Amino acid sequence: MFISVVMAVYNGEKYIEEAVQSILHQTYPQFELIIINDGSMDRTREILDTIEDDRVKIIHAETNQGAAASLNLGISHAAGDWIAIHDADDISEPTRLEEQVNYLRSHPESIGVGSLILGRIGDETVSNNSEVEYYNQILEKDQIYKNRLFMCYLCHGSVMFSKKAFYAAGRYNPKYKISYDYDLWLRMFEISPIQKIPKVLYHYRLREDSLGKQNxxxxxxxxxxxxxxxxxxxxxxxxxxxxxxxxxxxxxxxxxxxxxxxxxxxxxxxxxxxxxxxxxxxxxxxxxxxxxxxxxxxxxxxxxxxxxxxxxxxxxxxxxxxxxxxxx
CATH class of the missing domain: 3.40.50.2300 (Response regulator)
Structure with a gap:
């Protein structure tokens, strides 16, 4: 099973190298990493251009289009039938891809899988946090669908999903600049709810300057x-x-x-x-x-x-x- 890890980045010079390295050091070998530099104006381009690894594909956009459009672009270049999303300031545990692939192989009816998360502030991990606790709820399939309009069950960067289901659901909608992931999950849940591996495989950056918290x-x-x-x-x-x-x-x-x-x-x-x-x-x-x-x-x-x-x-x-x- 070949995995395409897709990452969109805008002005991510502070954390992009750490995020990339967490993917390049995965225990699962069959993957590529596609990075869309969404018109960054800091040192992101310079940092990305120093990467010398055949598994990495970098696309530099000249203007900022937003994360949803960038992810659509990255997925359109994906060779894999399965897409692992990864945010540009987050970190994946070394076994993330391996454990998610194993889950999907043992659950062939699934269209995707997420995981539990740890929060991250600087170099410190955080578990006692309302946002982290929210994303770490575990629900059965019927509960996921029943509660879909009332909660965003999945931490975006922790999810691996079927490329076929992604296109069947209609891709990310670029008109949404903040909650484009929630919009996609609602449409994908109409195909099948996406469950979680009950284990921390992803570190989510807790930032007060995130787009969702700014306004x-x-x-x-x-x-x-x-x-x-x-x-x-x-x-x-x-x-x-x-x-x-x-x-x-x-x-x-x-x-x-x-x-x-x-x-x-x-x-x-x-x-x-x-x-x-x-x-x-x-x-x-x-x-x-x-x-x-x-x-x-x-x-x-x-x-x-x-x-x-x-x-x-x-x-x-x-x-x-x-x-x-x-x-x-």
Whole structure:
């Protein structure tokens, strides 16, 4: 089984050499490393050009296109049928590729596999961290699919996936600059959920200057857009007409959705949740035929409302979707 490790880098001079070396020292021999230098303006190009290893292919882009476009480019040059993603500031354990290949060989129905992670700050490893603990949850296949709209289950750089499934799912969407991985996972999970090896095989760099942490509003907006569009498109395929989404949440959350996401839809209702009794508003809209899907924004009150609606039976379980949005 030949593996193509694909890495996109932008201004990564601080950690790129360490990341590359962690791949070149893998115990599994059958791989190539494809690095896309996404228009870096620091010493990244100079560092990459010093690499003398036949297993490494380097593509220098003259302008910055974003990680999603760069990864699509790298995968288009991949010789392997399996793609291992690796972020340019992270580190893979020496046995990562070997253990993931062994897992895939023993689970031929799988389209991919991730792993547990350690956080990394400078040269120190970190395990007692909320972000690390979040990525280290282990779920069964049915739970992965059930919770897909409410959590990003996989640490992006830890995943190895089928190139065939990647293209079947539609590749990375370059319009997303932060949560492009989450968007891809949602589409790949429609083929099959991706599980994890319950062992640390990847070190994830914890950085306060990451794109996702620099602008929380943009991150939340992308997450809301990705999950709600996923629901919307699935309903279109099912109903073969334009569905009506009803956004349920706090006034603050609904206004945020309306401002940052709502323009993408022609038909939207909003229900502001002030008390648990507001579930009656949703039931009334449903009786009038104005709800094809209730998109619930996560907070304590709307979570309780969701639970009350789901207890009403299978029809509501097909209509109520709680999405990931940082407690709005």
């Amino acid at each position: 929380t509003a943009n991150t939340i907006s992308e997450l809301m857009t990705i999950s709600s569009l996923h629901i919307y498109k699935k309903l279109i395929r099912k109903k073969r007409r334009q569905p009506i989404l009803t956004v349920v949440g706090s006034k603050k959350g609904c206004l945020f959705f309306k401002t940052h996401v709502g323009k993408k839809y022609k038909k939207l209702n909003y229900v502001y949740v002030r008390t648990i009794k507001d579930s009656r508003k949703i039931r009334l809209l449903n009786k009038r035929g104005k709800i094809h899907a209730a998109v619930v924004l996560n907070n304590r009150l709307s979570n309780a409302l969701t639970h009350r609606l789901l207890r009403r039976g299978p029809r509501w379980r097909r209509k109520v979707f709680k999405i990931w949005n940082y407690q709005f």
